[in-house]
Amino acid sequence: xxxxxxxxxxxxxxxxxxxxxxxxxxxxxxxxxxxxxxxxxxxxxxxxxxxxxxxxxxxxxxxxxxxxxxxxxxxxxxxxxxxxxxxxxxxxxxxxxxxxxxxxxxxxxxxxxxxxxxxxxxxxxxxxxxxxxxxxxxxxxxxxxxxxxxxxxxxxxxxxxxxxxxxxxxxxxxxxxxxxxxxxxxxxxxxxxxxxxxxxxxxxxxxxxxx
Numbered sequence: 095x096x097x098x099x100x101x102x103x104x105x106x107x108x109x110x111x112x113x114x115x116x117x118x119x120x121x122x123x124x125x126x127x128x129x130x131x132x133x134x135x136x137x138x139x140x141x142x143x144x145x146x147x148x149x150x151x152x153x154x155x156x157x158x159x160x161x162x163x164x165x166x167x168x169x170x171x172x173x174x175x176x177x178x179x180x181x182x183x184x185x186x187x188x189x190x191x192x193x194x195x196x197x198x199x200x201x202x203x204x205x206x207x208x209x210x211x212x213x214x215x216x217x218x219x220x221x222x223x224x225x226x227x228x229x230x231x232x233x234x235x236x237x238x239x240x241x242x243x244x245x246x247x248x249x250x251x252x253x254x255x256x257x258x259x260x261x262x263x264x265x266x267x268x269x270x271x272x273x274x275x276x277x278x279x280x281x282x283x284x285x286x287x288x289x290x291x292x293x294x295x296x297x298x299x300x301x302x303x304x305x
Contacts, residue, residue, distance in 0.1 A: 095281055097257055098265035101176070102242060105261060109180040109241045114234060117185045121192025121233075143186045147246020150182060154251050175252035176259050180241035187240055191233020195226030232296045239292035243285055 124136055142150050158164045158175075169175050199222050207217045223230075245263035252259040254268060262281045269278035 095262075095265060095277060098260050098262050098281070099284070101173075101257075101259070102261040102263075104173075105176045105180050106238060106242050108177045109184065110234075110238060112177070112181045113184050113188050113237050113241065116181075117188025117233065117237065118192045118230065120185075121189045121194075122196050124189070125193045125196035139189050140186050142183045147183070147244075148250065151179070151247040151250025154178065154182065154247065158251065170251055171253045171255070171259065173252075173258060176248055176261065179247040179251055180244045182247060183244060184237040184241040187237040188233045191229050191236070192226070195229025195233070196222065198229065199225045228299045232299045235292040235295040235299075239289045242288055 120135075120139055124132065124139075155170070158167075158169050169178070203221050203225070204217050207221055208214075212220075243263055244261070245267070248259070248261060248264060249267070254260055254264045256268075260268070262285055266278045266281045266285075269275070269281070
């Protein structure tokens, strides 16, 4: 189980910057900007949350397998495919949290800083970001758990190659196929513990916000 655990941790480490930056940026745009097609963008971003993983994985398989430029990159059935598979379903969770967090920030504080001559970067990092931090951290906790537990999309575009693309969820799948329930149970407990920890962190953040 050590190999799949290390693969899962590597995937999480590489997908988290993508989730935080992309999800936070899109969430900020949806919270603060008005533009044609905003509703459509919001719906498209949230689509991976409700689509079956096999559907998401199928279209990613077509995208990376049929697009000439992407096909030549050799992403399919490799470690980078795992990072993509983990990020796609997790980014919408971060988008939702970031959108809620940035929408909750009182713009009067930001406007007051601007009247004092502070630049947009200074306003964002010293006022907007700290005030939205609880929602962002909650989104980070939930999206991390989602990325760590990704199975369906990973199986479609990365396969289940031991030592290369076999994460903990895929390891569980393999152990169940061979009726090795003891090893599957150990890996499942690790993922369940990670999920519980994420939910506990979100609850603590919510309690802190109420206080």
